[in-house]
Amino acid sequence: MGLDATGPGAGPVTVQRGVPAGAERRVAELYWEAFGRKLGPALNPADKAVSFIAAHLNTDRAVCALLDGRIVGLAGYHHGGRALTGGSARAVLRAYGHLRGLHRLLLLALFERHPVPGQLLMDGIAVDPEMRGRGVGSLLIEEVAAVAAEQDCRELRLDVIDTNPRARALYERRGFTAARTEHTPYLRGLFGFGAVTTMYRPVAKGRVGGL
Numbered sequence: 001m002g003l004d005a006t007g008p009g010a011g012p013v014t015v016q017r018g019v020p021a022g023a024e025r026r027v028a029e030l031y032w033e034a035f036g037r038k039l040g041p042a043l044n045p046a047d048k049a050v051s052f053i054a055a056h057l058n059t060d061r062a063v064c065a066l067l068d069g070r071i072v073g074l075a076g077y078h079h080g081g082r083a084l085t086g087g088s089a090r091a092v093l094r095a096y097g098h099l100r101g102l103h104r105l106l107l108l109a110l111f112e113r114h115p116v117p118g119q120l121l122m123d124g125i126a127v128d129p130e131m132r133g134r135g136v137g138s139l140l141i142e143e144v145a146a147v148a149a150e151q152d153c154r155e156l157r158l159d160v161i162d163t164n165p166r167a168r169a170l171y172e173r174r175g176f177t178a179a180r181t182e183h184t185p186y187l188r189g190l191f192g193f194g195a196v197t198t199m200y201r202p203v204a205k206g207r208v209g210g211l
């Protein structure tokens with residue numbers, strides 16, 4: 001799949017399934033750039049967080065966007081019991097220490113989401129800041145929708161926080177509808193957001209999405 005909205009001299013963006021071998025660190029950096037504000041209290045400092053994420057990726061639970069061989073975006077998803085970002089409780093305690101690790105586990109538990117059967121749960125879409133607004137995020141969403149169709153899922157689900165109205169606008173344009181909003185004012189001080197909206201998009205049987 002190609003995209004011609006890139007700058008002069010740049011090749012087209014392509015989307016592929018899975019994280020290419022050797023790109024784990026780059027993916028973890030993009031993920032952290034996008035979600036570090038939210039995950040910081042649980043996984044800071046940044047270099048440790050990036051190393052932890054890179055070491056525990058389920059590389060078959062993402063689609064990646066590449067430009068000239070470099071990853072410029074990714075979308076992780078949770079399906080079949082596994083999400084892009086892995087790492088057991090034991091791994092967190094090993095990396096951060098037993099005493100400090102415990103409260104991190106509690107914070108991480110706040111973000112834990114599980115799809116119900118028939119759902120594919122999108123759990124993080126991140127595009128290189130230099131490449132935003134050129135359609136890469138939309139390409140990634142459509143590729144995840146194609147994965148969902150192939151896996152016989154009936155719907156895509158995702159959560160978006162109240163401080164990210166542009167992402168929400170993008171999801172609405174790509175066919176997602178808000179179903180419910182959970183207000184979490186007690187999280188605003190720590191994580192910077194005070195509400196989470198869950199959105200759904202039906203998966204059309206036999207239809208592979210396009211732009």
Ligand SMILES: CC(C)(COP(=O)(O)OP(=O)(O)OC[C@H]1O[C@@H](n2cnc3c(N)ncnc32)[C@H](O)[C@@H]1OP(=O)(O)O)[C@@H](O)C(=O)NCCC(=O)NCCS
Pocket residue numbers: 034035124125126127128131132133134135136137138139159160161164166167169170
């Ligand atoms: C949200 C995100 C993945 C969109 O990727 P993208 O490649 O810019 O998306 P597209 O080019 O297909 O669509 C652009 C639309 O995305 C939305 N958008 C959200 N944040 C944006 C940003 N920082 N820059 C540009 N567009 C953004 C806008 O609605 C924009 O439409 P507009 O040009 O009419 O304002 C990307 O901005 C990003 O990585 N943001 C940080 C991480 C994040 O917020 N992820 C979503 C968490 S739920």
